[in-house]
Amino acid sequence: MDKMMKNGPQTIEMAWKRGCDFLGTKYAIMGGAMSWVSERNLVAAISNAGGFGVIACGAMTPEMLDAEIKGTQALTKKPFGVNLITMHPDLDKLVDTCLANDIGHVVLAGGVPSKETISKIKEGGAKTICFAPILALAKKLIRTGADALVIEGMEAGGHIGPVSTSVLAQEILPHITEVPVFVAGGIGRGEAITNYLRMGASGCQLGTMFVCAHESIAHxxxxxxxxxxxxxxxxxxxxxxxxxxxxxxxxxxxxxxxxxxxxxxxxxxxxxxxxxxxxxxxxxxxxxxxxxxxxxxxxxxxxxxxxxxxxxxGMVKKEQSTTEIVEELVAQARAALAGSEVERNTS
Structure with a gap:
């Protein structure tokens, strides 16, 4: 990242190109998988806005997931993923459901995925995204075949680990270059996205900021x-x-x-x-x-x-469309990047 910034003007498109190429999206912004919230309406809205929506499978049966995927596909032609809990008793069947519906990215959460599960997903033609709470596990997951990683700090909502996002980013990003890494936890503005991109991230994942989107079915x-x-x-x-x-x-x-x-x-x-x-x-x-x-x-x-x-x-102040949320984040990230580039050129 530093080399790229020295060799020419830096833009947000350049900064997260690896993440966008991996996800197949305009913006390298993943939607966090939130049970009951990350269903077809919000997932499709995030993807249609240029980000990458992710269905939260949670405790769904394979039949329920199949219906949810098909419902999402009816609302968007853009790429989206499915988050599966590794401890689900029907994990293999859920993977089959994803592959049968041509899901391109499967996010494995809630535990360390087995090599067999990762291999099955990859052999089926999809990419795997895994959560890595420490550097040693990040390296192990890459050896096991993970195509990308998410590092999520304790600022996030839902089930969390003990380490903050900023510390995880410092511990992991400088040492993982083999696969794209997405940073999550406590991210509410584009300036934060820019900072993590500068540190070597390929993109970011946000959940809380999308709960109050118009398209969210939350009460x-x-x-x-x-x-x-x-x-x-x-x-x-x-x-x-x-x-x-x-x-x-x-x-x-x-x-x-x-x-x-x-x-x-x-x-x-x-x-x-x-x-x-x-x-x-x-x-x-x-x-x-x-x-x-x-x-x-x-x-x-x-x-x-x-x-x-x-x-x-604390940064969620109103209900607004998913597109507005995404575009505000991108505008903030772009402005932060442009401001830093001007400062470097004049110093």
Whole structure:
């Protein structure tokens, strides 16, 4: 990247060309896969706006995914991908569904994908995109056959790791050149995209910024919660006892979060009194949030549902079209790049 900037004027098109070529898009902006939100309407809108929409398969059955893919294809002729959870019991069938529908990119999340899964996708003619939370795993995934990587920091919404986006970018980007790398987590403006492109990224992934798009089917109350929220309101779930591990999830602080802490204490008390064995107690805690995201996104229960949001939620100020969101990001990125180029030429 530095060499390219020294050899001539830098443009946003040059900066993310590798990412655009890989995705087959006008802009190297991926939509984060958000359960219940990243369905056909928003996914198609992101792709039609020049970005790369990604269906969140989540717990869908192969039949449900097939319908969702076909529904998306009816709304856009542009490229889009599908995010599959590696722990899904029907992962192989879901991969088959993607390949049967000519999906060009499959994003594997929620765990380290097996070499067999990656090979199956590649042999079927699609590209694989994998999440890499540390440098060692990034290198391993490339050796296993991953065609691109996403590095996502703890500022993101939903299930998160322990390291910030800026630190991950510094740890990983200078050392990974074999495949395109997309940066995610807490990105809400084009200037941030530009900074990561300068560091060696091929593009960025954003989720929270698209929740309040007109095309998003999220409940009006869910969108209002986003628009009213500040960055500090997007907090991680609290683990009361290490014996009862809780996978960290970032969501807006609400009564549901408080109830979850109370539930953990109550369940742990049952375990200590002998009323529940360890496994039953752990399952009861795990199941607390079952259906909570759907209740928030679809039903609008933003008090007791799970309002998953990244810390960039503080930059979501209004409901607007997906095209407007994308074009604003691109304009900001372009201006930041142009301003830096002028400064270099005059210094």
């Amino acid at each position: 009006p109350d869910f969108k209002k919660a986003f628009i009213r929220a500040n960055a500090r309101d997007a907090v991680t779930t609290v683990q009361v006892d290490p014996l009862f591990p809780v996978i960290p999830v970032r969501a807006l602080n609400n009564e549901g979060g408080k109830k979850f802490i109370e539930t953990q204490h109550a369940v742990i008390a049952k375990y200590k009194s002998g009323e529940l064995d360890l496994e039953a107690a752990q399952l009861e805690i795990e199941h607390f949030w079952a259906g909570a995201l759907r209740r928030a996104v679809i039903d609008g229960d933003v008090e007791f549902g799970s309002v998953m949001a990244g810390q960039s939620v």
